[in-house]
Amino acid sequence: MLAVLTDSARTGFDSLRQITQQDPSITKEIEIYVDGGARRGTDVLMALALGAKGVGLGRPFLFAQAAYGEKGVIRAVRSESLSFRGWIDTDC
Numbered sequence: 001m002l003a004v005l006t007d008s009a010r011t012g013f014d015s016l017r018q019i020t021q022q023d024p025s026i027t028k029e030i031e032i033y034v035d036g037g038a039r040r041g042t043d044v045l046m047a048l049a050l051g052a053k054g055v056g057l058g059r060p061f062l063f064a065q066a067a068y069g070e071k072g073v074i075r076a077v078r079s080e081s082l083s084f085r086g087w088i089d090t091d092c
Contacts, residue, residue: 011037012056013047020050027051041080 010018012034019026026032027050034047035056044055060080064072 013037013043016047016050016052024051 014037016032016034019032031053032051033054033056034052038044038047038055038057039060044057047055057080061073061076064076068075
């Protein structure tokens with residue numbers, strides 16, 4: 001028997017976008033935390049701009065740990081901080 005698994009679940013980031021499109025004032029009434037869908041620092045900033053109070057960002061660091069150990073995690077943290085700086089320093 002062949003089993004086919006599909007990953008069709010919506011990410012927390014996608015859900016936040018849909019929620020704020022339907023009711024932009026909801027983020028003033030309740031706290032929303034996004035855990036899933038953010039892969040870069042710019043994704044975190046977009047989620048915060050949409051009204052999220054916090055963003056979980058674990059997978060990139062887990063992958064870095066699994067592949068390269070402590071040095072990989074340090075590099076991933078530096079990479080994410082550069083991603084934030086690049087977003088903030090641009091004239092967008």
